[in-house]
Each structure stands twice: as C-alpha cells, then as structure tokens.
Amino acid sequence: MVELLSGNYAIAEAVRLCDVDFIAAYPITPQTPIYEKISEMVSDGKIRGQMMRAESEHSAMAACISASLTGVRVFTASSSQGIAFMHEMLHFASGNRVPIVMGCVNRVVSSPWAFGSDQTDTLSQRDTGWLQLYCENGQEALDTVIMAYRVAETVFLPVMVIIDGFYTSHFIEPVDIPEKENVDRYLPPKNLPNRFDHRNPAFLQNVVDAFYYSEFKKRQFEDTLRAKDVIVEADRIFGDTFGRSYGIVEAVHLDDAEIGIVTSGAITSCARLSVRNLREKGIKAGLLKIKLFRPFPYEEVVRYLSHLKKVVVIDRNVSVGKGGIFCDELKASMCNLENRPQIYGFIGGLCGEDLPPELIEKITLYVLREEKPPEMPIWIHGTNF
Template sequence: MRQALEGSLAVAKAVALCRPGVVAAYPITPQTHIVENISKLVADGDLETELVSVESEFSAASVVLGAAAAGSRAYTASSSQGIMLMAEVLFNIAGLRVPMVLTCANRAIGAPLNIWNDQSDSMAMRDSGWIQLYCADNQEAVDSLIQAYRISERTELPVMVCMDGFILTHTLEVIDIPEQDKVDRYLPPFAFDRRLDPSDPISLGALVTPEFFSEVKHSQHAAMQKALPDIVDADKEFKKLFGRDCGGLLAEHGDEEATVAILTLGSIYGTLRAGMEAHKSRKKVKLIHLRCFRPFPEEVLMAALDGVKDLIVVERALSPGLGGIVGTEIRAVLSTARKPPRVHNVAIGLGGRDVPLDMFSRLLEALKNGSIAEFSVFDADLSRLPEEDR
C-alpha cells in the first residue's frame, strides 16, 4: 500500500513486518524516530516483540547478539557515536557469524560535534565483517531491510542497512509498504543452527589460537565473498513478489555507452540523478549507485565500468591523510583492469552540508576543465581557513 511516510516510520513498519523477536536500541539523533516508531507499534500492540531499551549502544549491540544467539530474530539501529560505541560488539557479532540486521542512520562523527548526515560512521565499520547495503531512497530503506534479514539468515552474516540521517530518516516520501503475507512468504521464520540450546549445548565464542585463527578469518572473508550472489538473489526474489528491486549489488542510470561515470552511495544518487536530468550535455554520462559496499562487488563494478574513461567517485566520508575511502578501494580494484578509467575522487556533503542539484554540473565542469583533483573535499571553501590550515 502506498503511503506518504517519514523514512523512520517506514523503516519501523518494515521492521515490524519482519517479526523480530527482540529489538534493542539506545536513542541517538537521527536514529531516534525509528526506535520511537517501533516503541509506538509495540505500545499499540501492532508489533509483538521484546523491546529492550538499553543503557547504551554498546549494550544494544550486545543484547541483539545475545538474542540472536539464543534463537530470535533481532534488530537494532544506531548512528555516529553510537556506532562507534558498538564497534567492539559489531566486530564480535560478525566473527561469531551470528545473523541480524542493524539500521545505520548515517551521521558524522565528532569532534567537532555534528548531528547531521555523512557516512563516516558506517565507513569506519567497513572492516567489521558486516554486510553493508546503502539506500538511495526510503523505498530502498524499507525493501533493503526486509531483504537484509533474508541475506543475513542465509549467509549467517550480519547486515548493516545504511540510510542517510535526516535526508532519508526525517523525510516524507510516498512509500509502498509491503503486505505482511507476502513478507512472510519472502522471509521464513528465523532459524539459526548454532543457536544456544540446552538440548545441544554448544559453546560459542571460543578462544582461537594462532594455530587456527588464520583459517577462521579466511572463512569469514570467503563467506563475505560468497554472499554476493545471495544479495543478488534476495533482490531478484524480492522483485518477483513485490515488483521492484534495488539494483542488486549496484544500480546504474544514464547512457549505457557512457565514457564518464559518477559513482556514489546513498541519497546523493538521487540528487545527482535529478541534476543529470536538469543538465543538458552532449557528453555520455552515467550514474552508478554502489548499493553493496561490503562485500565489495568487484566483478559487477568492473563490468559497469567497461568503456568508461573517467570515473568520479563521490562519497560522504574520508580517511584523513589518505583521501576517499570508496575511491581508494575502487582504484585498488581497477588496478587489474585491462583499460582502467581515470579515477577522480571527491568527498562532498560532509556533516550535513547541502548537496545542491547543480552538483552534477559542477562535477562535470571540474572534470572538463581539469580542475578536479585526485582527491578533494570538493565543496570545502578553503578561503575560510587560515593559510596554515588549508
């Protein structure tokens, strides 16, 4: 049913459709509306779940770990500092190979304190072993959340669904909320073979010595790579039932023969798409939305970049002292390509800085006049900085 809903409410409804046994969360802007809406659903009797209002994000992650290990579908959500506080547990969950879903309402990490959107938080967790799916809009946030459980429970890998804070979470969109019976068909009841069970009392979280550690880590890496077809499959199956998809591992828009491509993650994709439609250019350009950042979809990306001569990687985070995070990874991946495109990497929209519609034109202009650097915080006005800090 199509409804005009705030992103957070839509996500809350999607969570309810997945029938989680346990939800644990700690409030943090801009994730709060998701948890508040879930709490309301529980209070109104529309969602039967154990809602655990914990004393920290650290405990939120720990509670959902315990819940999933004990055999329940579990959900949590956080942002920014909260994700940082969860960090130790997030690595742990992935290492234990326990399935669950977390929504990351992307927000900048302080200091300086900033409550607005960028993707520094989820990017900081890129090595945690979680599958990361980025959402271009709120419909994708809803659909990806439902898909995330299917992926997670098939692969026994945790999934982080990333949606830009405020830009998506606090924005009203017309959203098609799936029907419960269809979701039930799509998502079988939670089953986790290694769950804690007195009838078969296994021990989870053993000490692994150097003798075995490398193999355990290899298997985790291999599991992530093997999850790629599961992610694609989940999207395809979703389309069969619900008539729409999220593009699998990545989505493309624009000229198939394009020689210039702009790749991004999250809601900027929509902004650039609108910008592209407004932009009158003879140049063949296409947009790529890298939906699945972990595991990294190397093959699909290479195929998408076939024939592209210039690639602009636009991201909402950076690794100080190196530059872009996604850009750097793509450069690394392309090093084995036959005719790799030139990669230009920009960070924009940090800490909630507005990404205007003309950003598309500005990026192409910069590419055209050669002013686009290997990496830059593209929308930073350096004149506002003292000379020595530029």
C-alpha cells in the same frame, strides 16, 4: 498501501513486517524516531517481539548477539557515536555468525559535535565483517531491511542497512508498505539454530590457536564473498514478489557515456537529475549507484566503469589523510586493469552540506576540462567550480 513516511518510520515498518522477536537499542539523533516508533509498535501489540531499552549501544549489541544465538530474529538501530561505541561488539557479532540486522542512520562522528549526514560512522566499521547496504530513500530502506533478513539468515552474517541522516531519515515521502502475507512468504521460515541455552548459560568465546583462528577468518571471508550472490538473488526474488528491485549497483546511461558519476545513498537522487540535465545539454554523462559496500562489488564496478575515460566519485565521508572511502575502493578495484579511466575523487555533502544537482553538474563539467586527476581528493566545500 502507500503512506507518507519518513525513512526512519519506513525502517520501523519493515521491522514490524519481519516479525522481529527481539529489539535492543539506545536512542541517538537521527536514529531516535526508529527507536520511538518500534517502542510504540511493541506497546500497541503491532510487534509481538520484546524491546529492551539498553543502557548503551555496546550493551544493546551484546544483548542482540546473545538473543540471536538463541535462534530468534533480532534488530537494532544506531547512528554516529552509538555505532562507534558498538565497535568492539560488531566484531563479536560477525565472528559469532549471528544474522542481526541493524538500521544505521549516518551522522557525523564527533568532534566537532554536529547532526548532519556523514557516512564515516558506518564506513569506519568497514572491517568488522558486517555486510553493508547503502539505501537511496525510505522505500529502498524498508525493502532492504526485509531483504536483509533473508540474506542474513541464509549466510549467517550480520547486515547494516544504511540511510543518510536527515535527507532520508527525516524526509517524509510516499512509501509503499507491502502486504504482511507477502513478506511472510518472502522471508525464510524462522528456523534459526539455538546455539545458546539461557537456562544453562556458558561462555561461548573459546580461545583458539593460530590454525583455528585462520580457519575461522578464512571461512568468514569466503562466506562474505559468497553473500554477494545471495544478495543478488534476494533482490531478484524481491522484485518478482513486490515489483521493486535495486541491484547491488545500479548503472544509469553508462553504455555510451564519456563520463561516469559514482554515488551512494541519498546523493544518488540528485545525481540522477544531474545526468538528465547534462544529457539535455549534449554531454554524455552516466551514473553508477553503489548500494553494496561489503562485500565490495568490484566485478560490477569494472564491468560498468572500465570503458569510460573519466569517472567522478562523490563521497559524503572522509578517511582523513587519504580521501573519500568509496573512491579508494573504486581505485583498488581497477588497479590491475590495463586500461582504466581517470578517477577524480570529490569529498562533499559532509554534515549534510547542500549538494544540489547544479553543483554535481558543475563538478562534472570541471572534470571534463581537466587533463589529469590529482592524487588527493578535491573538496567541494570552498571550491568554486
């Protein structure tokens, strides 16, 4: 059934459809509507699970880890400062191999204090061992939460399903809500191991020596790489079941392109229009949307971009002192190729600063005129293209 939903409410609907048993969360703008809607659904009996209104995000994640170890299906959601406050527990979650799914709504990390979208909150958690999936709109977010449980409960790794604050979290658009019976069939049966007996509580974090530590990390690393195939498969079967699939990356008109634009999240939608407009003007532009950030889809990046002369990467995030984070990952993926495209990194749309299709077109035309990319990123803010 198609309904008008914000991206936040689309995520809450997915939590209902997945029969989540336990939700622990703390409200923070722009994630709060997820928290409120789930709370309402639990109160109305639409979600049979329990909701714990935690006193902080750190506690929420600690509760999620413990609950997940008892074998129940767990969800939480956060943004910005909340995700930063969880940071320590995020490592515990992936190290304990708990299949938690977390809805993340990108918002700037203070200071200065602000509310708009900036992926730096989730990208700063790059090395915590969570799988990261960046969604373009509310529909994709709903679908990806459902896929995320299938993936998490197969590989025993936690998953972040990420949307842009405001542009996705608060934009209301038609969203198709799948039938619950089909979601039940799509998801694995709830048969997670009970690794923690709450009637006989015990400390689970054993101290290990260097040999065991390395053994644990190596296995976690290898399983995270293997998760890519599991995600591809989960997406394919989702497509067979529900008629929608997204891929871990999506290539648009890249085969015959002379220049490729690389985006993630909500900016992708505007970039689709930019590619269409540029092609109408006779410029062979293409687009690569990167959905999966961890594990990074380096093979796909090489497959779709290595034949190009020039690549434009637009990052709504910044690693201060270095550059856009997607851009850096992209450069690293191609550094051992003999022939590789010039890569132009742009930082823009921070705090939700407007990034309409016309501006992306201007950036693309600017790069076509340039001879050599600068080492450091180009700031869209304050530059006249």
